[in-house]
Amino acid sequence: MNIHRIYxxxxxxxxxxLTLALFGTAFGAKVTGVRLPDGQKTNLKTFEFDGDYFxxxxxxxxxxxxxxxxxxxxxxxxxxxxxYSIEYMxxxxxxxxxxxxxxxxxxxxxxxxxxxxxxxYLVQALNQVSPDEFDWDGSTLTVSPPTFNVTGxxxxxxxxGLLLEIYLKEELRFDAIKTNDSWLYLTIxxxxxxxxxxxxxxxxxxxxxxxxxxxxxxxQISIRLRPRDFTFTAKLRTNPLRIQVLVRGxxxxxxxxxxxxxxxxxxxDQNTIDVIVIDPGHGGEDDxxxxxxxxxEKDVVLEIGRRLFEYxxxxxxxxxxxxxxxxxxxxxxxxxxLANSVGGDMFxxxxxxxxxxxxxxGAIAFFLADAKTDQARAAATLENSSIRFEKIENxxxxxxxxDFTLRDMIQTEFxxxxxxxxxxxxxxxxxxxxxxxxxxxxxxxxVLDKAYMPAVLVETAFISxxxxxxxxxxxxxxxxxxKAIYESIAAFKEKYESQRKxxx
Numbered sequence: 280m281n282i283h284r285i286y287x288x289x290x291x292x293x294x295x296x297l298t299l300a301l302f303g304t305a306f307g308a309k310v311t312g313v314r315l316p317d318g319q320k321t322n323l324k325t326f327e328f329d330g331d332y333f334x335x336x337x338x339x340x341x342x343x344x345x346x347x348x349x350x351x352x353x354x355x356x357x358x359x360x361x362x363y364s365i366e367y368m369x370x371x372x373x374x375x376x377x378x379x380x381x382x383x384x385x386x387x388x389x390x391x392x393x394x395x396x397x398x399x400y401l402v403q404a405l406n407q408v409s410p411d412e413f414d415w416d417g418s419t420l421t422v423s424p425p426t427f428n429v430t431g432x433x434x435x436x437x438x439x440g441l442l443l444e445i446y447l448k449e450e451l452r453f454d455a456i457k458t459n460d461s462w463l464y465l466t467i468x469x470x471x472x473x474x475x476x477x478x479x480x481x482x483x484x485x486x487x488x489x490x491x492x493x494x495x496x497x498x499q500i501s502i503r504l505r506p507r508d509f510t511f512t513a514k515l516r517t518n519p520l521r522i523q524v525l526v527r528g529x530x531x532x533x534x535x536x537x538x539x540x541x542x543x544x545x546x547x548d549q550n551t552i553d554v555i556v557i558d559p560g561h562g563g564e565d566d567x568x569x570x571x572x573x574x575x576e577k578d579v580v581l582e583i584g585r586r587l588f589e590y591x592x593x594x595x596x597x598x599x600x601x602x603x604x605x606x607x608x609x610x611x612x613x614x615x616x617l618a619n620s621v622g623g624d625m626f627x628x629x630x631x632x633x634x635x636x637x638x639x640x641g642a643i644a645f646f647l648a649d650a651k652t653d654q655a656r657a658a659a660t661l662e663n664s665s666i667r668f669e670k671i672e673n674x675x676x677x678x679x680x681x682d683f684t685l686r687d688m689i690q691t692e693f694x695x696x697x698x699x700x701x702x703x704x705x706x707x708x709x710x711x712x713x714x715x716x717x718x719x720x721x722x723x724x725x726v727l728d729k730a731y732m733p734a735v736l737v738e739t740a741f742i743s744x745x746x747x748x749x750x751x752x753x754x755x756x757x758x759x760x761x762k763a764i765y766e767s768i769a770a771f772k773e774k775y776e777s778q779r780k781x782x783x
Contacts, residue, residue: 307325307326307327308325308326308327308332309322309325309418310322310323310325310332310334310398310418310419310420311323311418311419311420312342312419312420312421312422313419313420313421313422314342314421314422314423315421315422315423315424316423316424321342323335323338323339323342323420324337324338324391324393325338325398326390326395328388331385331397331399332397332398332399332417333385333388333395333396333397333398334395334396334398334401334420335390335391335393335394335395336349336356336358336367336393336394336395336396337392337393338393339358339396339401340358340360342420342422343358343360343422344360344361345358345359345360345361346358346359349393349394353368354368354369354370355367355368355369356368356394360409361410362410362450362517362518362519362520363376363377363408363409363410363517363518363519363520364376364377364518365381365404365405365408367387367394367396368387369386369387369388369389369394370386370387370388370605370607371386371387371607372384372385372386372387372603372604372605372607373609373613373617374401374404376404376407376408376518376519377408377518377519379407379408379519380613380616380617381404381407381408382400382404382600382617382621383396383397383400383401383403383404384397384400384604385397385400386604386605398415398420399415402414402415402420408519409448410425410428410448410449410520411423411424411425411448412424412425412426425448425449426471427448427471427472427473428447428448428449428451428469428470428471429445429446429447429448429451429467429470429471429472429473429498429500430446430447430448430473430476431445431446431473431476431477432444432445432446432476432477432489432500433446433619434483434486435483436483436485437525440525440526440527440528441483441485441486441504441525441526442523442524442525442526443463443502443523443524443525443526444516444521444522444523444524445465445467445500445521445522445524446519446520446521447467447470447520447521447522448520449520450515450520451467451468451469451470452467452468452469453465453466453467453468453470453513453515453522454466455511455513455522455524457509457510457511461487461503461504461505461506462501462502462503462504463501463502463503463504463511463524463526464499464500464501464502465499465500465502465513465522465524466497466498466499467497467498467499467500467522468496468497469496469497470497470498471493471498472491472493472498472500474491474493477489477490477491477500483731484505485504485505485506485526486502486503486504486505487503487504487505488502488503489501489502489503504526506528506529508528508529509526509527509528510526510527510528511524511525511526511527512524512525513525551624551776552624552625552771552772552775552776553596553597553598553624553772554597554598554599554600554621554622554623554624554625555591555597555598555599555600555623555624555625555627555768556599556600556601556602556617556618556621556623556625556626556627556732557584557587557588557591557599557600557601557602557627557629558584558601558602558603558614558618558626558627558628558629559577559580559581559583559584559585559601559602559603559629560576560577560580560628560629560630560631561576561577561580561608561630562577562581562603562605562606562607562608562609563577563606563607563608563609564608565577565608567580567630567631568631568632568633568742568743569742570742570743570745570748570751571637571743571745571748572745572748572749574742574748574751574752576630576631576633576742577606578606579631579739579742579751579752579757580629580630580631580739581603581605581606582754582757583629583739583757583760583761583764584601584629584761585601585604586757586758586761586762587599587627587629587761587764587765588601589761590761590762590765591765591768594765594769596769596772597768597772600617600618600621600623602614602617602618614628615734618732618734619731619732623732624732624733625700625732625733625734625768625771626732626733626734626735627734627735627737627764627768628734628735628736628737629737629739629764630736630737630738630739631738631739631740631741631742631747631751632738632739632740632741632742632743633741633742633743634741634743634744635743637743637744637745638744639741639743639744640714640715640740640741640744640746640747641714641715641716641717641740641741641747642705642708642709642712642714642715642716642717642737642738642739642740643705643716643717643718643719643720643737643738644700644701644702644704644705644708644718644719644720644735644736644737644738645701645719645720645721645735645736645737645738646694646697646698646700646701646719646721646734646735646736647694647697647721647734693731693732693733693734696733696771696775697733697734697735698719698721699733699771699774700733700735700767700768700771701719701735702719703767703770703771704735704737704763704764704767705717705718705719706767707763707764707766707767707770708737708739708760708763708764708767710763711759711760711762711763711766712739712740712750712756712759712760712763713750713756713759714739714740714747714750714756733771737764739751739760740756740760
């Protein structure tokens with residue numbers, strides 16, 4: 280046996296051992312796969328772990344007529360299903376399809392030569408990218424032709440303009456025209472639109488409103504844009520299948536738009552504040568800051584994040600989502616991408632500060648804006664250093680795009696709310712923990728970039744200070760910090776929802 284085969288064998292065995300340790304005892308589960316409309320049935324290879332059902336990736340690929348590729352060295356896998364694909368990594372609770380990040384909440388496992396994917400959340404993920412519709416009733420996985428073939432829209436600000444993407448379940452012909460009163464009309468032949476997916480206002484200042492119209496043989500998507508002077512190009516893209524519209528014009532490059540009427544704030548002021556995205560910083564190969572006695576930032580903030588999740592999950596008014604639940608490295612941009620994709624109403628990134636001054640102590644709450652103090656610049660530099668663990672192309676994107684994004688974010692409606700949330704958190708942290716608050720500050724944190732919702736970064740204490748480090752590793756402090764952040768989120772929710780009701 281040559282050295283490469285020995286290495287591969289060791290990797291496989293190590294992966295299997297780690298998986299069994301993670302999941303515990305596995306029980307074979309009887310799950311039926313049904314394809315509609317013909318009703319063809321298939322017995323799927325599945326396992327049950329503590330009440331959760333997992334499907335073998337190879338069985339899923341076979342059931343859907345796809346092809347699977349596994350790389351044991353990188354512990355990754357990919358299934359191609361015609362015009363779309365899903366990629367996964369061992370122990371990660373995230374999938375990737377094209378540029379879309381999908382949260383499956385349970386980590387990917389490994390057994391019998393295949394990766395294991397949690398069926399309940401896998402179905403939710405597949406319904407976001409697949410041309411078919413999936414359903415899971417606890418014992419049967421059903422796939423059927425789509426009812427709607429025009430399923431949603433996203434928008435993002437780019438250096439060269441505004442990018443609009445209309446998602447499709449099948450390839451359709453379309454026409455796009457611009458009107459004199461700043462509307463962009465897309466008529467999609469044979470389109471059947473999911474109107475509910477277009478009802479929420481996009482958190483992009485350049486978009487006023489979106490309307491959908493269903494006709495017998497077509498769908499019309501009407502998008503009212505803010506600046507009147509613009510040009511556009513529209514193309515059909517795949518993986519995932521979508522109509523991509525790039526809108527260019529002076530008003531779409533400079534977000535100041537002085538003298539313009541402010542946009543209607545449907546996305547934040549008219550919706551319930553319930554989806555809270557919790558982001559424990561660092562993870563995996565990125566330890567974050569390390570204290571004098573070896574306490575690692577990534578460990579303590581994950582524990583605080585888990586406790587915050589429990590507080591929110593036990594409150595019927597909230598639906599918490601975590602960017603990571605285990606010791607995993609998640610790229611900074613993927614964290615906010617996840618927050619946007621799940622319709623987050625608030626983004627809270629949890630960290631522990633560090634300084635060359637060993638006497639520095641205290642908690643700080645930050646929001647995204649140009650740094651005005653040396654303290655803020657130092658904190659941003661420390662947390663942004665996580666990009667060294669990312670791909671080179673991602674690093675270049677951060678460094679070239681952040682200044683533009685800061686100018687854009689400063690003009691958005693979410694900065695005031697972010698500053699307000701940060702202020703509430705620093706007050707609650709001061710009262711609820713033994714760590715004195717150092718107030719609210721602002722800086723250019725990459726992890727807050729492009730979070731289209733109120734977003735803050737909380738430095739819970741200075742891990743570089745021996746006293747703060749001792750507190751950070753204590754279960755009592757971790758719980759107090761989580762509770763203080765939870766109470767801050769609840770206070771913020773009550774304040775803004777009360778303001779909304781009083782204005783109705």
